[in-house]
Amino acid sequence: MSAPAELPTDQAPRPSWREHPVARVAGIAVRHPAVIPLGAVIVAVLIGGVIIVAAGLDPITAYAAVISGALDPDSLDYTFSVWAFICGMALAAAIPLRMGEFNLGGNGQLVLGGLAAALVAGQLDLPAILSVPVALIAAAVLAGSFGAISAPLATKFNIPIIISTLLLSPIAIALVSYLVRFQLGEEGSAVAQTERFPDEAQMWSIGNLSYTNVGLVVIVLLMIAFWLVDSRTAVGFELRVVGANRRFGSYGGVRVGRLAIGAMAASGAVAGIVGAIIVLSSPYRLIDGALLSPGYTFAGLAAALLAGGRPALIPVTAILFTVLQVGGASMERSADVPRQLSDVLQGVVIIVLALRTVIESRRSGGKGAA
Amino acid sequence: MTNALPAGAADVELVGISKRFNAVVANDGVDLVLRSGTVHAVMGENGAGKSTLMSILFGLVSAESGQILVGGKPVTFSSPLDAIAAGLGMVHQHFRLFDSMTVAANVVYGAEPRRFGLIDTRAAEARVRELGARYGLEINPRAIVASLSVGERQRVEILKALHRDATILILDEPTAVLTPGEVTSLFTVIRRAADTGTTVVLVTHKINEVLSVSDEVTVLRDGRVTGRFATSEATSADLVQAMTGREVLSVSNPGTGSAGDTVLTVDAIDVIEDRTARVKNVSFTVRAGEIVGIAGVSGNGQHEVVEAILGTRSVDAGSVELLGADVTALTVRDRRARGVAVIPEDRRGEGTAITMSIAENLTLGHHRSAPVGASRGIRKGWISLRASRQRARQLIGDYDVRTSGEQQSVGSLSGGNAQKVVIARELSHGAPLLIAEQPTQGVDVGAIESIHGRLLDYRADGGAVLLVSHEITELLALADRILVMLSGEIVAEFSRADATTAKIGAAMAGASAATDTTTGASA
Numbered sequence: 001m002s003a004p005a006e007l008p009t010d011q012a013p014r015p016s017w018r019e020h021p022v023a024r025v026a027g028i029a030v031r032h033p034a035v036i037p038l039g040a041v042i043v044a045v046l047i048g049g050v051i052i053v054a055a056g057l058d059p060i061t062a063y064a065a066v067i068s069g070a071l072d073p074d075s076l077d078y079t080f081s082v083w084a085f086i087c088g089m090a091l092a093a094a095i096p097l098r099m100g101e102f103n104l105g106g107n108g109q110l111v112l113g114g115l116a117a118a119l120v121a122g123q124l125d126l127p128a129i130l131s132v133p134v135a136l137i138a139a140a141v142l143a144g145s146f147g148a149i150s151a152p153l154a155t156k157f158n159i160p161i162i163i164s165t166l167l168l169s170p171i172a173i174a175l176v177s178y179l180v181r182f183q184l185g186e187e188g189s190a191v192a193q194t195e196r197f198p199d200e201a202q203m204w205s206i207g208n209l210s211y212t213n214v215g216l217v218v219i220v221l222l223m224i225a226f227w228l229v230d231s232r233t234a235v236g237f238e239l240r241v242v243g244a245n246r247r248f249g250s251y252g253g254v255r256v257g258r259l260a261i262g263a264m265a266a267s268g269a270v271a272g273i274v275g276a277i278i279v280l281s282s283p284y285r286l287i288d289g290a291l292l293s294p295g296y297t298f299a300g301l302a303a304a305l306l307a308g309g310r311p312a313l314i315p316v317t318a319i320l321f322t323v324l325q326v327g328g329a330s331m332e333r334s335a336d337v338p339r340q341l342s343d344v345l346q347g348v349v350i351i352v353l354a355l356r357t358v359i360e361s362r363r364s365g366g367k368g369a370a
Numbered sequence: 371m372t373n374a375l376p377a378g379a380a381d382v383e384l385v386g387i388s389k390r391f392n393a394v395v396a397n398d399g400v401d402l403v404l405r406s407g408t409v410h411a412v413m414g415e416n417g418a419g420k421s422t423l424m425s426i427l428f429g430l431v432s433a434e435s436g437q438i439l440v441g442g443k444p445v446t447f448s449s450p451l452d453a454i455a456a457g458l459g460m461v462h463q464h465f466r467l468f469d470s471m472t473v474a475a476n477v478v479y480g481a482e483p484r485r486f487g488l489i490d491t492r493a494a495e496a497r498v499r500e501l502g503a504r505y506g507l508e509i510n511p512r513a514i515v516a517s518l519s520v521g522e523r524q525r526v527e528i529l530k531a532l533h534r535d536a537t538i539l540i541l542d543e544p545t546a547v548l549t550p551g552e553v554t555s556l557f558t559v560i561r562r563a564a565d566t567g568t569t570v571v572l573v574t575h576k577i578n579e580v581l582s583v584s585d586e587v588t589v590l591r592d593g594r595v596t597g598r599f600a601t602s603e604a605t606s607a608d609l610v611q612a613m614t615g616r617e618v619l620s621v622s623n624p625g626t627g628s629a630g631d632t633v634l635t636v637d638a639i640d641v642i643e644d645r646t647a648r649v650k651n652v653s654f655t656v657r658a659g660e661i662v663g664i665a666g667v668s669g670n671g672q673h674e675v676v677e678a679i680l681g682t683r684s685v686d687a688g689s690v691e692l693l694g695a696d697v698t699a700l701t702v703r704d705r706r707a708r709g710v711a712v713i714p715e716d717r718r719g720e721g722t723a724i725t726m727s728i729a730e731n732l733t734l735g736h737h738r739s740a741p742v743g744a745s746r747g748i749r750k751g752w753i754s755l756r757a758s759r760q761r762a763r764q765l766i767g768d769y770d771v772r773t774s775g776e777q778q779s780v781g782s783l784s785g786g787n788a789q790k791v792v793i794a795r796e797l798s799h800g801a802p803l804l805i806a807e808q809p810t811q812g813v814d815v816g817a818i819e820s821i822h823g824r825l826l827d828y829r830a831d832g833g834a835v836l837l838v839s840h841e842i843t844e845l846l847a848l849a850d851r852i853l854v855m856l857s858g859e860i861v862a863e864f865s866r867a868d869a870t871t872a873k874i875g876a877a878m879a880g881a882s883a884a885t886d887t888t889t890g891a892s893a
Contacts, residue, residue: 231755232752232753232755233751233752233753234737234738234743234751234752234753235751236753237730237733237734237737237753238737240726240730241723241726241730241734244723244724244725244726245719245720245722245723245724245725247716247719247720248719248720248721248722248723248734249734250682250702251680251682251702251712251714251720251721252702252706252734252735253701253702253703253705253706253707253735254703254734255701255703
């Protein structure tokens with residue numbers, strides 16, 4: 001052996017600081033799954049505060065206005081409806097997220113669901129007991145099939161789902177917009193909208209609440225259903241396995257291609273049902289652009305990301321984005337802070353979550369080189 | 371097994387390099403001496419630590435301890451740029467080229483000749499021609515990389531390093547993607563470079579390449595140096611032994627009992643990937659109550675054969691029959707349902723989901739049948755979490771998995787315990803065919819014994835076992851028959867009675883098993 005016989009004694013591997021007991025406890029604490037979402041929210045709130053200060057305003061007043069506006073007892077009915085829509089779109093994002101796929105086409109699926117519901121409600125003249133369920137099913141079928149297209153595109157043609165959903169979405173939006181403006185529009189109306197649906201085609205209300213209706217109960221039921229599927233069924237288990245390690249899934253016999261079709265169809269169907277519920281609720285019309293302007297899709301996506309796709313966490317993370325969305329408007333009124341700030345906060349949350357992915361891949365980068 | 375090398379000027383020296391990735395020791399006190407103007411082969415099987423060592427030398431990864439000396443002076447490389455500045459160049463296994471740009475643009479990238487502040491394309495092209503002529507790497511500098519063959523792209527990579535005046539050229543598994551003709555011309559280039567004073571480091575696990583082109587060899591195994599040779603004094607048997615090692619095994623196949631019906635028939639399968647045939651015309655059978663071993667240095671097509679049997683990879687020709695039925699067209703799920711269980715080679719990448727719990731890892735594949743799931747009736751498609759946990763606790767006890775509980779993540783287990791989870795899951799299928807691929811890789815001695823015992827029990831209970839291993843001693847202890855794979859083909863078959871380490875080693879290294887082994891191993 002031609003290697004030097006002696007090595008300097010300080011070449012012995014030193015215990016890294018990571019092995020110190022305090023560092024280990026801190027390490028475990030830092031690795032808790034709740035830390036990152038919570039950290040993202042805190043960072044977003046701090047950055048938002050800096051922006052408010054930079055604009056010469058008082059962040060405490062602004063945030064107080066956000067909270068009090070969102071939780072104002074008089075508007076809780078409205079706040080709940082926003083929460084349910086965000087939950088619905090979060091669910092649409094979470095289903096594929098469970099298997100590691102991103103559905104960025106929620107907007108297209110949402111408007112297609114709205115379109116299907118408007119056609120059933122406005123054209124079919126079904127009796128009250130049938131009209132709403134048929135509209136919801138039609139919305140789920142149309143938007144679900146549209147969402148499902150992305151799965152074979154990924155397995156047969158290697159087009160990532162994240163890309164195809166994003167690119168297919170504007171096609172659906174443009175189609176619906178065209179139909180509302182030129183084919184289904186109310187004659188003589190200055191706004192591009194369908195006629196108001198007949199009473200029997202409107203979403204069933206609950207008591208005399210003006211925003212909260214049976215549609216929102218449907219969304220809550222869908223969330224419970226997904227929670228059950230995710231934790232208690234073979235399909236849900238396969239989704240999670242593929243999300244954790246795709247090769248492990250295929251080796252274990254999971255038919256990943258079929259699973260992707262199912263997940264994308266379910267995702268699109270949920271988005272479509274949300275669209276249908278919005279259209280069937282007050283003002284009971286399909287209005288061009290009205291499904292997209294509240295930004296439920298991306299608030300939902302952010303809530304799903306923040307929850308890591310876990311069905312049990314989505315209702316909680318959706319609260320955050322509901323507060324931002326509803327409270328943002330009242331912040332503008334009472335604290336004179338533009339509501340766009342709530343969009344900024346949503347953006348910051350997403351960036352912080354994305355940073356985590358980057359940092360994790362950097363960390364494992366050394367491992368990849370091994 | 372460690373021979374002294376002749377003294378000479380050391381151009382680059384690595385001294386006592388150690389590196390761990392979490393619990394995995396990739397390099398453990400590795401010393402490597404590279405002398406100017408020589409071709410130095412760094413050998414070892416997958417996971418032996420070759421790539422980590424080269425990444426450390428090239429500044430991609432930092433060592434935990436140890437030193438790099440260039441020309442006798444200690445250096446610290448915090449990035450590949452430092453390494454390049456010190457005269458190193460590396461050709462990675464996966465090329466790092468801009469496909470849509472020309473050869474010349476790729477070669478000079480990062481160190482472009484400039485004229486009036488702009489890239490001087492003509493000078494770049496002249497440089498490519500000049501380097502090409504000097505090293506025998508002729509290539510059209512204006513060709514677009516996307517239009518080049520794999521061999522030509524590799525030339526571009528080598529030219530890239532030479533353009534930066536690399537005097538130490540690291541080639542990581544350079545022949546993996548080449549045709550035999552391209553390999554020959556690459557070796558000519560390597561020799562020419564060495565003769566002009568360049569130090570070439572050839573990272574490989576192919577014995578014949580080492581013997582035909584290198585001057586010196588350092589063999590790694592499990593992160594340690596297990597052999598140093600001057601190539602002229604080394605035999606293929608020496609290299610095989612240093613790469614695969616040998617351990618004293620206490621359990622062995624009694625050789626009793628007779629094999630029953632044929633369970634697996636592999637008939638003339640071919641697997642082609644990246645225009646290279648990974649598996650060529652492989653045929654064999656495995657019968658009930660029999661352990662058939664496949665020997666071979668890793669990367670000779672054994673893994674592809676396993677994938678073709680399980681169905682995670684489709685075959686380009688031939689067929690796979692299970693219990694008399696052709697399953698070539700079936701999915702993994704259907705094949706598993708008919709009775710294949712696999713302990714895969716890549717435990718973290720394929721055999722487990724490290725972020726999921728032990729219970730969940732044990733459940734995959736069992737989630738549609740009792741007791742966790744149900745294959746028919748009202749509970750079909752549902753999973754009982756309680757049954758899943760209960761079954762996990764049972765298996766943890768049976769297979770002696772050392773863990774704090776069934777909810778612990780598999781990623782936090784030691785290699786041996788994670789392997790026990792995989793084995794528990796696969797053995798509990800009770801499948802007629804069990805494929806065990808490197809079942810004791812990265813597992814401590816105690817666990818090795820228990821795993822070997824399990825495989826023998828499987829055989830005794832009438833199971834058919836296909837055992838893929840690089841460990842000759844493991845195969846000798848367990849297998850009833852041993853097939854040897856080399857370059858995608860079965861090159862030899864031995865019965866239990868005939869098999870010896872020397873014969874198998876010679877066949878693994880490419881010597882004809884039927885003829886005198888001393889003639890073998892020249893490429």
